[in-house]
Amino acid sequence: MSPHSIKAETPRLAAAKIGNDVGLLLAKLHATGSALNNKALADYGLRERSFSVLTLACSGLEPTQRELADFLSLDPSQVVSLVDDLEHRGLVERAQGKQDRRAKIIVSTAEGRRIHTKARAGLEACEEIQLAHLDVDENAQLRTLLRKALWG
16 A cells, blocks of 8 residues: 555544644644654664754765754754764764864764765655655645745
8 A cells, every 4th residue: 555545534633723833733743753753763873863963964064063053953052962972973073164264063974974874765764654645746845835934
Protein backbone atom coordinates (compact mmCIF):
# COMPACT_ATOMS: atom_id res chain seq x y z
CA MET A 1 0.00 0.00 0.00
CA SER A 2 1.45 3.39 -1.00
CA PRO A 3 1.72 6.16 1.62
CA HIS A 4 -0.66 8.27 -0.51
CA SER A 5 -3.41 5.65 -0.18
CA ILE A 6 -3.31 5.80 3.63
CA LYS A 7 -5.91 8.26 4.89
CA ALA A 8 -5.18 9.72 8.29
CA GLU A 9 -8.24 10.32 10.39
CA THR A 10 -8.75 13.98 11.26
CA PRO A 11 -9.00 14.32 15.05
CA ARG A 12 -12.42 15.39 16.34
CA LEU A 13 -10.91 18.44 18.07
CA ALA A 14 -9.53 19.74 14.76
CA ALA A 15 -13.03 21.11 14.13
CA ALA A 16 -12.39 23.75 16.83
CA LYS A 17 -11.14 27.17 15.68
CA ILE A 18 -7.64 26.33 16.97
CA GLY A 19 -7.52 23.48 14.42
CA ASN A 20 -6.89 26.16 11.79
CA ASP A 21 -4.28 28.20 13.72
CA VAL A 22 -0.96 28.33 11.88
CA GLY A 23 1.00 28.14 15.14
CA LEU A 24 -0.73 24.95 16.26
CA LEU A 25 -0.48 23.34 12.82
CA LEU A 26 3.23 24.13 12.55
CA ALA A 27 3.87 22.98 16.12
CA LYS A 28 2.08 19.67 15.54
CA LEU A 29 3.87 19.10 12.23
CA HIS A 30 7.19 19.85 13.94
CA ALA A 31 6.45 17.62 16.94
CA THR A 32 5.56 14.61 14.80
CA GLY A 33 8.54 15.24 12.54
CA SER A 34 10.91 15.61 15.48
CA ALA A 35 9.81 12.29 16.93
CA LEU A 36 10.41 10.54 13.59
CA ASN A 37 13.70 12.34 13.00
CA ASN A 38 15.14 11.74 16.47
CA LYS A 39 14.32 8.05 16.20
CA ALA A 40 16.18 7.83 12.87
CA LEU A 41 19.09 9.95 14.12
CA ALA A 42 19.56 7.85 17.27
CA ASP A 43 21.42 5.26 15.17
CA TYR A 44 24.13 7.89 14.66
CA GLY A 45 24.15 9.28 18.20
CA LEU A 46 22.49 12.48 16.96
CA ARG A 47 19.31 14.43 17.63
CA GLU A 48 17.70 17.10 15.47
CA ARG A 49 19.68 19.98 16.96
CA SER A 50 23.07 18.28 16.71
CA PHE A 51 22.20 17.11 13.19
CA SER A 52 21.31 20.70 12.24
CA VAL A 53 24.69 21.93 13.47
CA LEU A 54 26.44 19.11 11.62
CA THR A 55 24.48 19.88 8.44
CA LEU A 56 25.52 23.53 8.55
CA ALA A 57 29.12 22.52 9.29
CA CYS A 58 28.98 20.33 6.15
CA SER A 59 27.44 23.11 4.04
CA GLY A 60 30.70 24.78 3.03
CA LEU A 61 29.31 28.09 4.33
CA GLU A 62 31.73 28.09 7.32
CA PRO A 63 29.24 29.33 9.94
CA THR A 64 30.34 30.89 13.20
CA GLN A 65 28.79 29.74 16.46
CA ARG A 66 26.88 33.04 16.60
CA GLU A 67 25.45 32.45 13.11
CA LEU A 68 24.44 28.92 14.10
CA ALA A 69 22.66 30.21 17.19
CA ASP A 70 20.84 32.92 15.22
CA PHE A 71 19.85 30.66 12.32
CA LEU A 72 18.70 27.76 14.52
CA SER A 73 16.99 30.09 17.06
CA LEU A 74 19.05 28.65 19.91
CA ASP A 75 20.78 30.26 22.84
CA PRO A 76 24.51 30.62 22.11
CA SER A 77 25.30 28.42 25.13
CA GLN A 78 23.22 25.62 23.58
CA VAL A 79 25.24 25.87 20.38
CA VAL A 80 28.52 25.78 22.33
CA SER A 81 27.35 22.57 24.00
CA LEU A 82 26.26 21.01 20.69
CA VAL A 83 29.54 21.95 18.98
CA ASP A 84 31.55 20.68 21.97
CA ASP A 85 29.81 17.31 21.73
CA LEU A 86 30.25 17.04 17.95
CA GLU A 87 33.89 18.13 18.26
CA HIS A 88 34.51 15.56 21.01
CA ARG A 89 33.13 12.88 18.67
CA GLY A 90 35.43 14.05 15.85
CA LEU A 91 32.58 15.18 13.60
CA VAL A 92 33.35 18.93 13.51
CA GLU A 93 36.25 21.27 14.22
CA ARG A 94 36.53 24.88 15.26
CA ALA A 95 38.76 26.72 12.82
CA GLN A 96 39.93 30.27 12.32
CA GLY A 97 37.51 32.29 10.18
CA LYS A 98 38.63 33.46 6.77
CA GLN A 99 36.43 36.59 6.83
CA ASP A 100 37.08 37.55 10.46
CA ARG A 101 40.19 35.89 11.88
CA ARG A 102 38.91 36.51 15.43
CA ALA A 103 35.77 34.46 14.82
CA LYS A 104 35.85 30.68 15.01
CA ILE A 105 34.01 28.86 12.25
CA ILE A 106 32.56 25.38 12.55
CA VAL A 107 33.58 22.93 9.83
CA SER A 108 32.93 19.24 9.40
CA THR A 109 35.59 16.59 9.45
CA ALA A 110 35.72 13.71 6.97
CA GLU A 111 34.02 11.53 9.59
CA GLY A 112 31.39 14.22 10.12
CA ARG A 113 30.63 14.29 6.41
CA ARG A 114 30.40 10.48 6.33
CA ILE A 115 27.97 10.36 9.26
CA HIS A 116 26.01 13.31 7.85
CA THR A 117 25.48 11.57 4.50
CA LYS A 118 24.11 8.45 6.19
CA ALA A 119 21.94 10.36 8.66
CA ARG A 120 20.61 12.66 5.89
CA ALA A 121 19.31 9.62 3.98
CA GLY A 122 17.43 8.50 7.08
CA LEU A 123 15.87 11.93 7.56
CA GLU A 124 14.78 12.12 3.95
CA ALA A 125 12.91 8.83 4.44
CA CYS A 126 11.25 10.30 7.56
CA GLU A 127 10.23 13.39 5.62
CA GLU A 128 8.62 11.23 2.94
CA ILE A 129 6.56 9.49 5.62
CA GLN A 130 5.57 12.73 7.29
CA LEU A 131 4.54 14.45 4.07
CA ALA A 132 3.07 11.36 2.40
CA HIS A 133 -0.33 13.04 1.96
CA LEU A 134 1.21 15.75 -0.24
CA ASP A 135 2.00 15.21 -3.90
CA VAL A 136 5.30 16.43 -5.37
CA ASP A 137 3.93 19.86 -6.32
CA GLU A 138 2.27 20.38 -2.92
CA ASN A 139 5.50 19.39 -1.18
CA ALA A 140 7.45 21.98 -3.21
CA GLN A 141 4.76 24.59 -2.58
CA LEU A 142 4.86 23.93 1.17
CA ARG A 143 8.62 24.52 1.22
CA THR A 144 8.28 27.66 -0.88
CA LEU A 145 5.55 29.08 1.34
CA LEU A 146 7.42 28.30 4.58
CA ARG A 147 10.61 29.94 3.26
CA LYS A 148 8.59 32.95 2.09
CA ALA A 149 6.85 33.26 5.47
CA LEU A 150 10.24 33.14 7.23
CA TRP A 151 12.47 35.19 4.95
CA GLY A 152 10.24 37.00 2.47
